[in-house]
Amino acid sequence: MNAHGRGFITISMLGLDGLKVIQAVIEERVMPSLADERLRLSRRGVDRLANGYRCEGAAGLVSRRRGHRAIISCPSSFALKLWRSFVSATPIPGRR
Template sequence: MNGRGFITISMHELERVKIIEAVVQHRLTIVLAAERLQLCERQVSRLVRRYEAAGPAGLVSARRGQPSNRELPVDLRARAMALVRERYADFGPTLACEKLAECHGVVLAKETVRRWMREAGLWIPRKQRPPKLHQPRNRRACLGETGADRRQ
């Protein structure tokens, strides 16, 4: 909920609210609601209890706005990116990741380093790089090819 008492709800959760509300008003059975929501009957009855206790806000995900359980610590990211900026700014993500682990003991996945380098602007994926322009040059003359031979 925000300061004014409004709740942010996704379309999936809105559909869930409508179905659970129908169960509370006895317009729909728990069995049919479970089929429509693709949940078991026990889970639907738990949702009904949460709806009766807290209203529509009870059906909204409690994890919304919270950081992921798998998120790496902010200080680790800051330390790794400081080392990359200072020593390995011209390296690719894979080599930078190997050097961080080998020389500094900072063990990260190469895809994590790739994402962090891309977000920091230290690395641009190949597909997003501008194409390299090459100077065109004339073909070399081959044996037997001269200007006089072509005219005949």
């Protein structure tokens, strides 16, 4: 649901093409082996998208990780310390 309480999603033209391919897989008009080539995914990826679409419609194709921090992200204070130590240890050409 969006902020207005409606069940809309925004999708790009590339995403719309992917949606059509997944719909064709579910309707058995396209073989999953052709769909994985078209979408540049593994067979497992196509199966996961098809299952998501069957359960939730187009919303089932949206990544659950969208809008979340990366799993391997680090606190900004640590990243800043790491960057400073890297910069101080990196030789600069022409500088002694």
